[in-house]
Amino acid sequence: MNRRTFFLGIAGLAGCARDTRPRLNVYNWSAYVGPETIPDFEREFGVRVRYATYESNEELLAKVFTGNSGWDVVFPTYNRLEPMRSYGLLAPLRHDWLPNLPNLDAGFRAPAWDRSLAWGVPYMWYGTGIVYNRSVHPAPTRWADMWNPALKGRMTMLDDPEDMLGACLKKLGCSFSSTDPQELRRAEQEAIRQKPLLSAYLNAEVRDQLVAGDVLMAQLWSTTAQQAIDAAPNLAFVFPAEGFPFYCDCAVVLRESHRARLAHEFLNYLLRPHVSARVAEATKTATCNGAAHALLPPAIRDNPVLYPPPDVFARGEWPRALPPAAQRLRDRIWTEIKAS
Amino acid sequence: MRLRSWFLFPAWIWLAALFAAPFAIVMAYSFLTRGVYGGIEAPWTAESYQRLADPLYFAIVVRSFAIALAATAICLVLAFPAALFIARAPRHKNLYLQLVMLPFWTSFLVRTYAWIFLLRDTGLINTALQAIGLIHHPLPLLYNDGAVLLGLVYAYLPFMVLPIFATLERLDPSLAEAAADLGARPLSTLFRVIIPLSKPGIVAGCVLVFIPCLGAYLTPDLLGGGRTVMIGNLVQNQFTTARDWPFGSAISIVLMLLVVAGLWAFLRRESEPLV
Amino acid sequence: MKRWLAAYAAAFFAFLHLPLLTLAVFSFNSSRFTVWQHFSLDWYRAMFHDPQILEGTRNSVIIALLATAISTIVGTLCAYGLWKRGSRMLTGALYLSLVTPEIVTGISLLALFQWAFRWLGWQLGIFTVVLAHVAFSIAFVVIVVSARLRTISPTLEEAAMDLGANEWQAFWHVTLPALIPGIVAAALLALTVSFDDYVITSMVAGVDSQTLPMVIYAMARRGASPVINAISALITVFFGILILVSEKVREA
Numbered sequence: 001m002n003r004r005t006f007f008l009g010i011a012g013l014a015g016c017a018r019d020t021r022p023r024l025n026v027y028n029w030s031a032y033v034g035p036e037t038i039p040d041f042e043r044e045f046g047v048r049v050r051y052a053t054y055e056s057n058e059e060l061l062a063k064v065f066t067g068n069s070g071w072d073v074v075f076p077t078y079n080r081l082e083p084m085r086s087y088g089l090l091a092p093l094r095h096d097w098l099p100n101l102p103n104l105d106a107g108f109r110a111p112a113w114d115r116s117l118a119w120g121v122p123y124m125w126y127g128t129g130i131v132y133n134r135s136v137h138p139a140p141t142r143w144a145d146m147w148n149p150a151l152k153g154r155m156t157m158l159d160d161p162e163d164m165l166g167a168c169l170k171k172l173g174c175s176f177s178s179t180d181p182q183e184l185r186r187a188e189q190e191a192i193r194q195k196p197l198l199s200a201y202l203n204a205e206v207r208d209q210l211v212a213g214d215v216l217m218a219q220l221w222s223t224t225a226q227q228a229i230d231a232a233p234n235l236a237f238v239f240p241a242e243g244f245p246f247y248c249d250c251a252v253v254l255r256e257s258h259r260a261r262l263a264h265e266f267l268n269y270l271l272r273p274h275v276s277a278r279v280a281e282a283t284k285t286a287t288c289n290g291a292a293h294a295l296l297p298p299a300i301r302d303n304p305v306l307y308p309p310p311d312v313f314a315r316g317e318w319p320r321a322l323p324p325a326a327q328r329l330r331d332r333i334w335t336e337i338k339a340s
Numbered sequence: 341m342r343l344r345s346w347f348l349f350p351a352w353i354w355l356a357a358l359f360a361a362p363f364a365i366v367m368a369y370s371f372l373t374r375g376v377y378g379g380i381e382a383p384w385t386a387e388s389y390q391r392l393a394d395p396l397y398f399a400i401v402v403r404s405f406a407i408a409l410a411a412t413a414i415c416l417v418l419a420f421p422a423a424l425f426i427a428r429a430p431r432h433k434n435l436y437l438q439l440v441m442l443p444f445w446t447s448f449l450v451r452t453y454a455w456i457f458l459l460r461d462t463g464l465i466n467t468a469l470q471a472i473g474l475i476h477h478p479l480p481l482l483y484n485d486g487a488v489l490l491g492l493v494y495a496y497l498p499f500m501v502l503p504i505f506a507t508l509e510r511l512d513p514s515l516a517e518a519a520a521d522l523g524a525r526p527l528s529t530l531f532r533v534i535i536p537l538s539k540p541g542i543v544a545g546c547v548l549v550f551i552p553c554l555g556a557y558l559t560p561d562l563l564g565g566g567r568t569v570m571i572g573n574l575v576q577n578q579f580t581t582a583r584d585w586p587f588g589s590a591i592s593i594v595l596m597l598l599v600v601a602g603l604w605a606f607l608r609r610e611s612e613p614l615v
Numbered sequence: 616m617k618r619w620l621a622a623y624a625a626a627f628f629a630f631l632h633l634p635l636l637t638l639a640v641f642s643f644n645s646s647r648f649t650v651w652q653h654f655s656l657d658w659y660r661a662m663f664h665d666p667q668i669l670e671g672t673r674n675s676v677i678i679a680l681l682a683t684a685i686s687t688i689v690g691t692l693c694a695y696g697l698w699k700r701g702s703r704m705l706t707g708a709l710y711l712s713l714v715t716p717e718i719v720t721g722i723s724l725l726a727l728f729q730w731a732f733r734w735l736g737w738q739l740g741i742f743t744v745v746l747a748h749v750a751f752s753i754a755f756v757v758i759v760v761s762a763r764l765r766t767i768s769p770t771l772e773e774a775a776m777d778l779g780a781n782e783w784q785a786f787w788h789v790t791l792p793a794l795i796p797g798i799v800a801a802a803l804l805a806l807t808v809s810f811d812d813y814v815i816t817s818m819v820a821g822v823d824s825q826t827l828p829m830v831i832y833a834m835a836r837r838g839a840s841p842v843i844n845a846i847s848a849l850i851t852v853f854f855g856i857l858i859l860v861s862e863k864v865r866e867a
Contacts, residue, residue, distance in 0.1 A: 025822045030837055052667070052825050055836050058580040063821075065379065065583075066725070068732035069739055070822035087379065153480045154461075159566040161581060199461075200483040200565025208838030212648055214461035214478075324376050331582040332396075338569040339400050343782040344699045351693035351753070355708045358750035362723030365730060418627065425624040428617075436624075438858060443631050445854035447811050449831050450847035454634040456835070457641070457844070462648065464637055497631065547714075555716020558814060562835065572718045579722055589726075592719040599714050 021048040024262050027060065027071040028053055029249065030204065031227065032124065034282035041269050047262060055204055056160070064089055064254060072257040073266055078113045078248045079321040081120050090119045091253040097264035100271035105290035111248070112318065120250030121267050122288035124223070124280070127246045127308065127316055128163050129239040131210060131225035132217040140217060143171040143240045147190075152197045154216040156209075159201035161334040162319065163245065164191065167219055170242040177319040179326035188333045192340045201338075210235055221247075226284040226305045237305045239312050246316040248288060363596075370589035380585050388590035397574070397591075401598075404570040407485070408553035411492040412500075415549045416542065418493070419500035423541075424534070426501075427508035437505070444498045452491050452562050459487055459563075483565030491559040496552060500545040507541030508534070551599055571595050635851060642844035658845040668846065671830035678741060678816075678826060679809040682748035687802045689749070690756025691794070695786065697757070698764045713754040720751055721818035728819055739821025747819045748812065752805040759804055763797025764790075803861050807854065 026038075030053035038049050054060050057077050063069045067089065076084060084090050095101060101117065102109075108122040130140050140146065146155055146167070157164050166176040168187035178184060199215060207224055209215040211232040220228075225237045251270060253263040269275060276292035279285070286306040287293055293301060300306065308316070322330065370388055372380040391397070426436045443451060458464045461478040469475045481487060511534065519529040535542075557572030569577075571591065578588030645655035662668055697705065712720075724747045731737045771793075772785040780788065813828040820829060827846070834840050 027822075030833065050822055052822070053833060055833065056580075058583075061583065062580045066729045066732060066739070068729070068737065068821075086376070156565075195567070198567070199480070200567055202565060203836070205836050205838045208840075209460065209462075212460075212462045328582075328584075331577075331584065334581070335400075335569065335574065335577070336396055338566065338573075339396060339403070343786065344696045347692040347699075348696035348702065348705065350689040351696070351705060351757075354689060354693075354750065354753055355705060358724070358727075358746065359708055359712055362720075362727040365726040366719070366723040369726060418630075421620060421623050422627040425620045425627075428620070434862075438862075439628055440631065442851070442855065442858070443635060445807050445858065446635060446847060446851045447828055447831065449813055449828050449835065450638070450843070450850065451635070453831070453835050453843055453847070454638045457638055458634055464641075467650065494630075494634070551714045551716070555718055557718055572716065575718050575722065588722065592716075592722055595716055596719055599716065600711070603710075603714060 021046060022259070022262060023048050023050060024259055024266055025050045025070055025072045026052075026266065027063070027069075027074045029075060030055060031283050032075065032249075032279070032285070034278045037270075037275060037279055037282075040275075041266060044269075045262070045265060049266075064256075067256050069254075069256070071254055072259050072263045073251060073253060075123055075249045075251055076120070078111065078120065078122070078250050079319055081114060081250060081252070082321045084252070085119055089255055091255045091257060091260055091263075092118055093121065093253065093267075094260075094264055097261065098268050098271065100268050103271050103273055103276070103289050103291040105288055105293065108248070108288040113321075114250075120252040121271065123249050123251045123270065124283075124285040125246060125248040125288055126221050126223045126286055126306075127239055127244050128158070128167070128219065128221055129225065129237055129244055130217060131220045131228060131235055131237045133210070133213070134234045134236055136216050139236065139238070141238055141241050143167045143242050145240075146217060146219065147171075147194050147197065148217075149197060151217055153199050154214075155198050156200050156202045156206050156215050156218045157194070157198055158219050158221075159203050161330055163219065164201065164337075165330060165333065166245055166319065167240075168194075170240065170244065173242065176243070176245045176317045177322060179323060181329055184326075184329055184333055188337060191333075191337045195337065195340060207231075222305050223283070223285040226303070229305065230284060239308055239315065241315070243315050243317055245319045247319075366589045366592055369585050370593050372586050374584045374586050379583070388586045389594075391587060392590060392594060400569055400574055401571060403568075404554055404572075407489060407492070407570060408550050408556075411489055411496070411553045412546050412550045414489070414493045415497050415500040416546060419497060419545065420504055420535075420542075423501050423504035423508055426505050427511075437502075440498050440501045443494075448495060449558070451495055452559060455487065455491050455494065455563060456482060459490075482563065483567060485564070485568060487563040488560050488568060491563040492553050492556060495559065496549040499548040499552075503544035503548065504538060504541040507538045511537055547603060550602070554599065555595060635847065638844045639848035639851065642841055642848045644841065647841050658841040662842050662845045662849075665842070667825065667830050667833075668827070668842070671825050671827040674741065674824055675810055675827040678744050678748060678824065679806050681745045682752060682809045683802050683805045685745070686749045686752040686756050686805050687798060690753045690801060690805075691760050691798055693753070694757045694760035694764055695790065695794075698761065698769075709754045709757055712751065713758070717751075717812075717814040721747070721815035724750060724815065725818045739819060739824070741824045743819045743821065744816055744824045744826070747815050748809040751812075751815060752808050755804050755808060756801040759801035760794060760797045763794055763800075767793050799861055799864055803857065806857075 024047055026049055028051065038051050042049055057080050060074055060076060061080065064071060064074060065087070081090070098121070101121070104122060110116070111122060114120055130146065132140050136151065146157070157167065165184070165187050168190040169176060169178050169183060171190055172183065172186055174183045174187070202209070204224055206215055206218045206220060207228045210218055210228045222237060229235045229237060251267050253260055253267070257263055271289060273289060273291035273295055276287050276289035277295040280287040280292060281296060281300055284306065304312070369380055371384050371386060373383060373385055373387070375381045426433060429436060459481040463482070465481060466478040470478065515533055515537070516529055519533045524532070555572045556570055557576050560568050560570050560573055575588050575591050575595065578584045578591065642658055643654050643656070644651055645657060646652040693705070728737060728739060728743050737743065767790060771789050775785040775789045776782070811828060813832055816826050817829055817832070820826065831843055831846060834843055
């Protein structure tokens with residue numbers, strides 16, 4: 001290859017990137033839109049969407065924290081809104097650009113974490129529970145069942161300090177978002193006791209291991225669990241009796257975005273009942289969009305994993321954002337558990 | 341020598357902008373305070389370093405050293421005979437060398453992933469052992485220190501083979517012959533002549549393996565299943581989950597110092613320049 | 616002893632290559648599990664229809680080519696300059712950059728780009744990734760080119776200058792041609808470390824710079840997928856060919 005072809009080649013490669021349509025950069029959880037959601041939006045609005053995915057809030061925060069990430073729309077979990085807002089990362093929502101906002105379910109129109117929906121549009125919600133192989137007898141009903149020595153090496157917990165410690169706290173009858181050092185220390189003891197029984201601490205990658213049968217019981221988010229159950233009907237899911245957390249991921253516009261209008265168009269598009277229903281159907285998530293929920297096929301609309309019945313729902317808890325001191329103690333405890 | 345200064349000019353820019361400046365910033369961060377939800381704030385303090393004196397972190401440092409040392413030792417034991425074989429091969433030396441290097445050319449992630457594929461409960465090894473009836477329940481091969489060690493050894497083995505091969509190849513074969521003529525048996529020739537003479541290559545190989553192992557974070561993460569923490573994971577964790585940049589920076593600085601100190605102790609008597 | 620050594624070497628090469636080989640074999644398996652069903656190209660098809668993989672590959676290629684070009688030029692010039700007269704500070708910095716744990720390099724570069732953003736308005740993207748790759752691959756280039764330079768006698772340049780060449784001509788017509796094999800090897804090394812890097816890239820990447828390793832990591836994190844097997848088989852084949860070609864270039 002001589003020099004000229006080399007540089008022409010580079011120029012050609014760079015040339016592929018040129019596209020004159022307006023751009024919108026969307027950073028979302030993996031498996032969180034339908035296959036046609038983005039292409040349809042691009043076609044209808046004549047824009048180009050750069051869509052990429054992440055696997056954890058930490059990954060997202062590490063990226064956007066610098067304020068020069070280049071993303072326009074991201075989907076943090078609700079209890080990350082306050083930290084992000086206080087760091088000036090979020091642009092306030094313009095409700096006049098979001099005419100579809102009333103489509104939201106009544107329960108999400110004024111959520112405790114963001115009463116006037118000033119910062120984020122609730123997108124999808126889910127809880128954390130236990131997914132298990134039906135060959136496990138007796139079937140688990142409580143977090144305490146994940147301390148079962150008979151399943152040594154065949155169980156996993158989430159690789160997430162909040163959920164993992166939260167389950168230990170719930171087992172002890174404490175609040176999921178406890179800030180009491182004594183309670184946290186007792187939870188730590190539970191976690192250390194459980195560690196030898198676990199195969200690993202895994203997030204979404206456990207889905208495949210549940211389907212293949214490597215793992216028989218796992219702490220997992222209900223939506224990911226539902227995806228696993230769809231792939232392997234011998235799996236089942238339970239919301240533990242001691243209580244469990246609910247989460248809601250919210251669509252937000254970053255302050256660094258130069259395309260606030262287009263970003264709002266995208267949020268508004270996601271709020272359309274048909275669009276939202278398609279996403280919920282394709283990805284097996286519980287939508288915050290009441291109008292969309294009504295459009296879902298009955299099998300999904302009444303799925304107890306995605307939309308737990310009222311008595312189960314009542315056991316759930318929405319974890320609060322933690323004060324810094326408690327956060328720091330939890331970080332330390334997490335390191336101690338990992339290092340134990 | 342005006343040409344020389346022009347030639348070195350871009351390298352000096354590299355040194356200032358992409359090496360010294362980032363290092364200085366991390367150094368500065370390590371003396372600042374964590375913000376309420378992360379980030380960095382005034383005032384200046386050495387608190388992050390004081391926190392490192394904690395036995396918890398000391399244990400993690402010791403553990404990382406132990407794992408990195410074990411990986412280095414295993415690499416050395418595995419690589420030396422292979423290097424000897426290649427150095428003494430009458431033909432195809434280059435082919436053998438390329439064969440050693442080939443896995444290195446493929447993606448590090450892929451090499452690690454290959455071991456997940458082999459070691460997991462429904463992985464190839466367990467499936468095969470069950471199929472021939474040797475075991476009835478899958479062996480827990482993945483997600484333990486052994487898997488992490490295996491992943492590290494596999495990833496960095498070529499770095500050990502190459503420098504040892506380079507010194508072995510330069511060894512005068514008549515030395516071994518002389519030892520044999522004087523009545524030394526092959527094994528004692530190996531231990532008393534060849535190995536001492538190939539020390540420069542062994543040292544270089546150990547450095548090249550030990551250092552990346554010490555800072556490893558992907559391998560413990562993927563093959564350890566989040567059950568082990570090494571220094572690398574600790575650093576990574578401070579910059580993501582814990583969002584404690586000053587502490588993460590302080591660990592990074594200490595890690596750098598450890599590496600430099602170790603290197604200095606290791607290479608003090610080493611005369612062969614790399615650059 | 617000799618026979619033992621040969622047997623050991625065979626086992627050694629098996630250990631090095633069997634894992635990747637099985638991965639490649641199972642990329643042709645129609646099932647996503649480790650039980651062989653029948654031959655299929657489904658995973659390759661899926662790979663070529665995955666926009667994230669295609670874009671990641673494109674980004675990786677652009678980044679690797681740019682980073683290789685820059686670091687090969689800077690590194691070669693640097694090696695030549697140091698060969699003429701050493702500089703302890705520069706050599707020390709090169710050593711240090713070589714032994715800095717990747718995670719530390721990544722974090723310090725991210726911190727730098729954050730500052731650059733504050734004062735210069737840089738966004739994280741292809742540009743920052745290329746700079747980061749240049750930052751860590753220069754040392755590799757300098758070392759490989761220096762090794763080659765040590766085989767060249769300085770008297771050649773002196774002779775050329777005695778015959779009337781200036782410094783530049785002596786470099787361009789005498790030393791540089793002799794350096795070509797070293798430069799090719801260095802560029803190849805820079806290319807692979809750049810194409811392969813995940814840790815540093817993931818720290819400094821922005822919107823337009825999801826590289827192939829980042830895509831592979833995200834896929835592995837989401838759960839095993841035979842598509843990863845297919846990608847890895849292709850990467851191995853691609854680099855195998857690249858090495859063969861570069862060997863030919865070096866021999867020529």
